[in-house]
Each structure stands twice: as structure tokens, then as C-alpha cells.
Amino acid sequence: MENIVLNKRNKIHPHKFALWAAMASITMMFGAFTSAFIVKQAAGNWLEFSMPVEFFISTAIILASSACIHLSFKNFKKGNERHYKYFLLGSLVLGLSFVVFQYFGWTALYAKGVDLKGNVSGSFFYLISGIHALHVLGGIAAMIVAIIHAYSLKFIITEQRINRFDLVVNYWHFVDFLWIYLFIFLIISK
Amino acid sequence: MANVIIQEEDVLIKEQGYDDHFHEHHHGDKYQAGFIFHYIFSMDHKIIARQFLITGIIWAIIGAAMSVIFRMQLGFPEESLAWIKPFLGKWIVVDPATGIGKLAPEFYYALVTMHGTIIVFFVLTAGLSGTFSNLLIPFQLGSRDMASPFLNMLSYWFFFLAGVVMFYSLFLSTGPFSGGWVAYPPLSALPQASSGSGSGMTLWLVSLTLFVVSVLLGGINYITTILNLRTKGMTLWRMPLTIWAFFVTAILALLSFPVLASGFFMLIFDRSLGTSFFLSDIFIAGQALDRVGGSPILYQHLFWFLGHPEVYIIILPAMGLVSEVLSVHSRKPIFGYRAMVYSIMAIGFLSFIVWAHHMFMSGVNPFISNFFVVFTLIIAVPSAVKVFNWITTLYGGNIRLNTPLLFSIGFVSMFISGGLTGIFLGNSAIDIQMHDTYFVVAHFHIVMGVAAFFGMFAGIYHWYPRMYGRFMNETLGKIHFWGTIICAYAIFWPMHYIGMAGVPRRYYSFDTFEAFKHFNDLNKFITIFAIIAFFVQLLFVINFFYSIWYGRKMKTKNPWKANTLEWTAPIEPVHGNWPGNLPVVHRWPYDYNKDEREFVQQHIPLKEGEIGDH
Numbered sequence: 001m002e003n004i005v006l007n008k009r010n011k012i013h014p015h016k017f018a019l020w021a022a023m024a025s026i027t028m029m030f031g032a033f034t035s036a037f038i039v040k041q042a043a044g045n046w047l048e049f050s051m052p053v054e055f056f057i058s059t060a061i062i063l064a065s066s067a068c069i070h071l072s073f074k075n076f077k078k079g080n081e082r083h084y085k086y087f088l089l090g091s092l093v094l095g096l097s098f099v100v101f102q103y104f105g106w107t108a109l110y111a112k113g114v115d116l117k118g119n120v121s122g123s124f125f126y127l128i129s130g131i132h133a134l135h136v137l138g139g140i141a142a143m144i145v146a147i148i149h150a151y152s153l154k155f156i157i158t159e160q161r162i163n164r165f166d167l168v169v170n171y172w173h174f175v176d177f178l179w180i181y182l183f184i185f186l187i188i189s190k
Numbered sequence: 191m192a193n194v195i196i197q198e199e200d201v202l203i204k205e206q207g208y209d210d211h212f213h214e215h216h217h218g219d220k221y222q223a224g225f226i227f228h229y230i231f232s233m234d235h236k237i238i239a240r241q242f243l244i245t246g247i248i249w250a251i252i253g254a255a256m257s258v259i260f261r262m263q264l265g266f267p268e269e270s271l272a273w274i275k276p277f278l279g280k281w282i283v284v285d286p287a288t289g290i291g292k293l294a295p296e297f298y299y300a301l302v303t304m305h306g307t308i309i310v311f312f313v314l315t316a317g318l319s320g321t322f323s324n325l326l327i328p329f330q331l332g333s334r335d336m337a338s339p340f341l342n343m344l345s346y347w348f349f350f351l352a353g354v355v356m357f358y359s360l361f362l363s364t365g366p367f368s369g370g371w372v373a374y375p376p377l378s379a380l381p382q383a384s385s386g387s388g389s390g391m392t393l394w395l396v397s398l399t400l401f402v403v404s405v406l407l408g409g410i411n412y413i414t415t416i417l418n419l420r421t422k423g424m425t426l427w428r429m430p431l432t433i434w435a436f437f438v439t440a441i442l443a444l445l446s447f448p449v450l451a452s453g454f455f456m457l458i459f460d461r462s463l464g465t466s467f468f469l470s471d472i473f474i475a476g477q478a479l480d481r482v483g484g485s486p487i488l489y490q491h492l493f494w495f496l497g498h499p500e501v502y503i504i505i506l507p508a509m510g511l512v513s514e515v516l517s518v519h520s521r522k523p524i525f526g527y528r529a530m531v532y533s534i535m536a537i538g539f540l541s542f543i544v545w546a547h548h549m550f551m552s553g554v555n556p557f558i559s560n561f562f563v564v565f566t567l568i569i570a571v572p573s574a575v576k577v578f579n580w581i582t583t584l585y586g587g588n589i590r591l592n593t594p595l596l597f598s599i600g601f602v603s604m605f606i607s608g609g610l611t612g613i614f615l616g617n618s619a620i621d622i623q624m625h626d627t628y629f630v631v632a633h634f635h636i637v638m639g640v641a642a643f644f645g646m647f648a649g650i651y652h653w654y655p656r657m658y659g660r661f662m663n664e665t666l667g668k669i670h671f672w673g674t675i676i677c678a679y680a681i682f683w684p685m686h687y688i689g690m691a692g693v694p695r696r697y698y699s700f701d702t703f704e705a706f707k708h709f710n711d712l713n714k715f716i717t718i719f720a721i722i723a724f725f726v727q728l729l730f731v732i733n734f735f736y737s738i739w740y741g742r743k744m745k746t747k748n749p750w751k752a753n754t755l756e757w758t759a760p761i762e763p764v765h766g767n768w769p770g771n772l773p774v775v776h777r778w779p780y781d782y783n784k785d786e787r788e789f790v791q792q793h794i795p796l797k798e799g800e801i802g803d804h
Contacts, residue, residue: 014338014414
């Protein structure tokens with residue numbers, strides 16, 4: 001990874017561009033899920049259910065988490081070490097609670113009688129939110145690496161560290177926006 | 191004289207090249223040291239390209255051998271196959287009374303399925319695009335390596351793992367997956383549906399999921415490298431057509447493979463977690479399953495949303511390689527450079543809105559079919575533009591009739607023959623008769639199977655000196671070409687007639703069909719040529735591996751007198767591709783026979799008053 005030779009004429013860091021390409025790819029996958037959802041729904045035999053309140057809470061949590069990591073990044077660039085670390089930790093805690101609340105949401109849904117094995121509408125719900133949660137876990141892994149960096153490395157602001165952190169921040173915002181899209185989609189299309 | 195020119199070029203890069211301070215860091219030595227990190231877990235694009243190529247060749251031999259076995263069943267159903275029993279074991283059922291061995295029908299289906307999967311994904315996607323994107327993108331753009339050499343290495347090793355899993359599945363006691371390379375449910379969704387639907391299908395899914403990861407990691411890297419790491423002066427409109435083709439290919443892969451992945455996830459849920467995305471109203475052995483509400487057509491949509499761009503993922507790199515080879519060996523600028531680029535883009539765009547032409551007979555709405563018919567036929571336009579430009583490039587050229595050029599011309603020939611039958615198949619009305627017949631088999635084998643192989647061969651013969659510092663044997667190469675093109679037409683031309691008569695593909699035997707009896711001789715003819723074609727390919731394999739160690743050595747940097755940057759790098763490859771500065775680009779790559787100069791390489795500055803580019 002380190003043997004990339006920064007070319008001064010690059011307007012965007014190649015790793016960041018690669019991340020964006022990966023996001024395009026992930027977006028296509030969820031685009032495929034939601035298109036399949038629409039097609040299947042139009043074919044009928046569709047169970048309608050209301051979304052448990054847990055999912056509204058988790059949505060608020062992931063939004064807050066995104067705001068947190070944004071503040072952490074801002075403070076990092078400003079050189080405010082304390083706030084950078086606190087906001088980063090806060091973002092991780094909120095990210096983990098998002099996954100926990102998704103899990104509560106699934107159990108609440110199951111308690112309502114919406115089974116993974118039952119009507120396809122329920123299967124789609126578990127599939128889409130489940131695969132999204134896996135992507136969030138990937139983001140959490142990246143954030144843990146960022147935290148290890150934050151607490152083990154000496155606090156210096158270098159171009160390389162800004163770039164690295166920027167990748168984590170970008171991905172985290174991405175899974176956040178992805179969930180907002182999926183959440184709104186699942187609410188209006190039921 | 192030649193040596194003098196090379197001296198001058200070196201000086202040019204040294205004095206006027208672009209200094210990116212690459213060699214001040216010494217980072218290369220870290221992972222170049224030692225055999226394991228140099229040749230196995232290498233992060234150098236040149237080594238990774240060769241890894242993709244050799245793995246692809248091994249898979250091609252396996253895939254081709256499978257086709258020979260099932261062709262023997264089709265051509266000579268009465269003959270005994272007992273002699274292959276040592277290789278296939280229980281899949282050859284020997285009648286104890288007569289001693290006649292027969293291919294087990296379920297293994298016939300497994301062979302057909304594996305042949306398709308292996309050739310489409312492992313050979314023509316990874317082996318073709320993986321090899322040449324890796325080799326040529328950094329070289330022709332004047333970059334040190336890929337944007338992320340580490341992800342590039344992972345891309346190869348995911349492909350390797352996918353191959354290991356698929357290879358393992360060939361030896362299962364229930365056989366590998368046997369429901370067709372498209373893996374339609376319910377055969378793919380219910381483990382109890384057929385013998386290959388159990389563990390065979392599970393491993394197929396695991397393997398292809400790993401393969402999707404490999405393709406995505408590769409594609410991300412290719413796009414990023416092309417957009418971010420071009421050398422100074424290498425504007426988009428100065429990129430060789432090879433790079434344009436790899437670029438659009440990588441975009442197609444990046445946008446279409448995830449859709450396949452989502453189909454796979456749903457399939458995995460259906461198989462393992464009891465959902466019914468693709469299942470409804472199914473009876474197995476007279477028992478109704480309780481899985482209701484799904485739709486197998488949904489899988490077909492998801493599959494073909496990848497499946498159609500996939501055929502362009504296969505053919506576009508071949509087109510790019512052929513464009514470059516045709517121009518270099520006919521010593522003429524490529525005709526209509528911009529038209530070529532725009533048609534690559536048009537083909538790439540259209541490939542996303544034609545997928546349902548694979549499903550005309552699956553019960554899609556005929557009005558929706560019309561939409562797909564129209565866009566399918568429009569693809570003929572950019573394709574015809576490309577064919578016209580290739581032929582015009584050849585016209586009046588100072589042609590060197592060597593193996594790479596022969597294969598490129600062969601590519602154009604195959605692409606025309608196979609492309610024309612595509613126009614028949616693209617019509618939903620004609621498809622009622624042609625659907626799932628040997629006409630389809632003939633069409634896609636010619637247009638994306640043989641043609642893509644020809645593009646790949648042209649690329650291998652042309653860039654072999656760049657990969658191994660030696661040349662492949664020219665005589666063997668020419669025998670290989672003529673043998674292959676004669677066999678290819680002898681195999682697939684007759685299949686059109688069989689298909690027009692309505693003979694369905696994928697059938698194990700036609701014994702019970704009175705109407706198809708008179709094709710027995712034609713089937714024998716096809717099989718004989720398929721066997722010859724297989725042995726002709728072995729000539730290539732021998733030539734390839736022999737030449738790595740004993741081929742004629744490459745003595746000058748630019749043996750083909752080509753313009754692109756890979757021929758300015760040292761013969762002995764170095765980490766970072768250029769020992770000192772990077773070349774700076776001053777012109778487009780097709781300045782052949784310009785101002786009485788036979789060729790002008792891209793890094794040579796414009797003379798005073800010379801008009802650059804195109």
C-alpha cells in the first residue's frame with residue numbers, strides 16, 4: 001500500500017478514488033436488491049407490515065454517529081487532539097449501538113410474526129437490512145483501526161494520516177447514507 | 191542503427207522525463223526480495239499479469255478437455271468410452287456384458303455446466319482482462335504500478351481461491367454443479383433437485399462469490415489507475431485503444447458484478463435459510479414443497495443484468511488488443527480513433543439495457559421484449575463502426591503477416607460471422623424458433639468465445655516479448671492460427687444448420703428424436719474437428735512454455751517498432767517499470783508513417799511546426 005507514489009498532479013488521492021469506485025459497486029448491489037424488491041412486490045402475494053420503532057431509533061443513532069465522525073475529522077485537522085479522540089470513540093459507540101438496535105428491530109419484527117422464511121416481503125426486509133449491517137460492521141472494523149492509530153501513534157497531522165482517516169470517514173458516511181436510502185425505501189414501498 | 195535510436199530514446203527519458211522521485215523511496219525492494227514475494231505473493235503488475243495468464247491457460251485446457259469429452263458423446267454416442275474410465279472413474283458406466291462404456295448422463299450435464307463456467311469466468315474474464323489489464327495499464331500509461339498493488343495481489347489470490355474451490359468441486363462424489371452455467375433456480379436453489387445441486391452447487395456459489403470479489407478488486411484498481419496515475423502528457427485522448435477498452439470493461443464489471451452478487455446472496459438465502467425469493471409451487475418426487483411466493487424469473491433478471499455486460503467484459507479487451515495489433519502490424523494509424531472510443535462507450539452503455547433478450551422465451555411481457563429488441567439491434571451500429579475501422583486500418587497498410595496480425599484478422603472474421611447471427615437472435619420473433627438451439631451455441635461461441643480467444647492469442651503473441659523477453663516460435667504460431675481458424679469454422683458453421691432445424695442445446699442424446707437422426711453425420715464431423723482443435727491448442731501451450739526458457743531472445747527494446755510506452759521500458763523488467771524518470775508523452779499512440787518517419791513513439795516531442803495528435 002505504501003508504495004504509491006503521489007503524483008502532484010493528482011486532484012484526488014488514488015486510494016480515495018478507489019474507495020469511491022467501491023462505493024459505486026456497493027450501491028449497484030443494493031440497487032439490485034431494491035429493484036428486485038419492486039419487481040417482486042408488483043407481482044403480488046405481498047405481506048405488508050409496519051416497521052418496528054427500533055429501526056427509527058437506529059436511524060437516528062447512525063445519523064448521530066456520522067455527525068460525530070465528521071466532528072472528529074474536523075478536530076483532527078484543526079489539531080485538537082482531545083476532541084478528535086472523544087468524537088471518534090463516540091462515533092464507534094454509536095456505530096455499535098446501531099447494529100445492536102438493528103438486532104432489536106429484527107427480534108421485534110420476528111415477534112410480530114414476520115419470519116425470514118415466510119412471505120418474500122419479510123425475507124427482503126431481513127436480507128436488505130442484514131447485508132447492510134454487514135457493511136456497517138466493515139466500517140466499524142475500519143473505525144477500530146482508526147482508534148488504534150489514534151491512541152498508539154504520536155499525534156501529528158500529516159498528509160498521510162489525513163488521507164487514511166478521510167477514507168474511514170468517507171466510508172462511514174457512505175454506509176450512513178446507504179441506510180437512510182434503504183430506510184426511506186422500505187418505509188414508502190411497503 | 192537500431193541501437194543508436196535506442197540510445198537516443200533513453201537519453202530522452204532521462205533528460206526530459208518526468209521525475210516523480212520514485213526511486214528515492216526504495217519501497218520496491220521490500221516486497222521484491224526473495225522468491226516467495228517476487229513470484230508468488232507478488233505485488234508487481236507484471237508478475238500478477240503472468241499469474242493471471244498461466245492460471246487462465248491451465249483452466250482453458252481443463253475447460254477445453256471437458257468440451258472434447260461431451261462432444262464425443264454427441265458425435266459418437268454408440269462408441270465405447272471405456273478408455274476414459276481411468277480419468278473419469280464412476281462417471282463412465284461400463285456395461286459388464288458388452289464392455290461398452292457410456293458417459294453418465296448427469297456427468298454430461300456437469301461437463302457442459304463446468305465448461306461454460308470455466309471458460310466464461312476463469313479464462314475469458316480473468317485470463318484475458320486480468321492478464322492484459324494488469325500488464326498494459328501501468329506500462330502503456332507510464333505509471334510505476336497499479337494504484338493499489340496490494341489490492342491487485344488480493345485480486346489474483348481471490349481468483350486463485352475461486353479456482354481451487356471450483357476444482358475441488360469437480361471431484362465430489364455427487365459431481366460438480368450440473369444445472370447449466372447460468373444456474374437458474376430451482377435446479378440451483380434446491381439441493382435435492384439434482385445430483386449436482388447439492389454440494390456441487392454450494393461450492394459453485396462459493397467459488398463464484400470469491401470470483402466476484404476478485405473482479406471487483408481488479409476493476410477498482412484498473413479504473414483508479416487509468417484516471418489517476420497517467421504520466422505527464424498522457425491525456426485521455428492520447429491513450430491507446432487497449433486502455434480505453436480496459437477502462438470501459440472495468441466500469442462494466444464494477445457496475446454489473448455486484449448485481450450478480452445480490453442474486454447470489456438471495457440464492458444462498460433460498461438454499462440455506464429457507465427463504466423463497468426464487469421458489470414457488472414446486473413438486474419434487476410428487477411432493478409439494480411449502481416454499482411459495484418467489485419467482486425464478488427474478489433470478490434471471492439479476493443474472494442477465496450481469497450476464498449481458500459480461501459478454502462485453504469478455505469481448506472489449508479483445509477488441510482493444512486487436513485494434514492495437516492491427517495498427518502496429520499494418521504500420522498505419524488506427525482508422526477513426528475517436529469513433530473507436532465512442533463505439534466502445536456506446537457498446538458499454540447499451541450492454542446494460544439489453545439483458546432481457548436472453549429471456550424472450552422465459553415469459554417476459556412481449557411489449558417489454560420490443561424495447562429490448564430495439565436496443566439489442568442498435569448494438570450492431572457501434573460494432574459495425576469498429577469492424578469498418580479495423581478493415582480500413584488494414585487497407586493499404588504495409589502489412590506484416592505475422593502470427594499476432596493473423597489472429598487479429600481472424601478475430602475480425604469471427605466477430606463478423608458471429609455478429610451477424612446475433613442480429614437474427616436479437617429479434618424476439620425469430621427467437622421463438624432459435625431459442626436454446628445449437629444456433630445460439632454457434633452464435634455465442636463464434637462471437638464471444640472464439641473471437642475473444644483470437645484477441646487473446648493476438649495479445650499473447652504480440653506482448654510475449656514484453657512479458658518474457660523472448661519471442662514465441664513463429665512457425666508454430668502460424669500452424670496454430672490456421673489450424674484454429676479452420677477448426678473453429680468447421681465446428682460452429684454446421685451448428686447453425688442444426689440449430690435452425692430446432693435441435694436443442696444441452697441434450698445428452700438425440701436417440702429418441704426421429705427428426706434429428708439425419709444430423710448424426712454432421713455431429714460426427716463437428717466432433718472430429720473439435721478433437722483436432724484441442725490438439726492444435728496444445729501446440730500453442732507447448733510453444734508458450736517452451737519459449738519462456740528457449741525462445742528467441744528479444745535484443746532491442748522495441749521489436750515491433752510500436753509507439754506505445756511499454757516498448758520504451760528496459761528489456762529486463764525493473765520494479766517501477768522505468769529505471770529513472772517516467773517518459774513524458776507528447777503525442778497520440780498511432781503516429782505511423784507520419785512525415786516520412788515509419789513510426790514515432792509517444793514520448794518523442796513534436797518537431798517544430800509538426801501538428802500533433804489526430
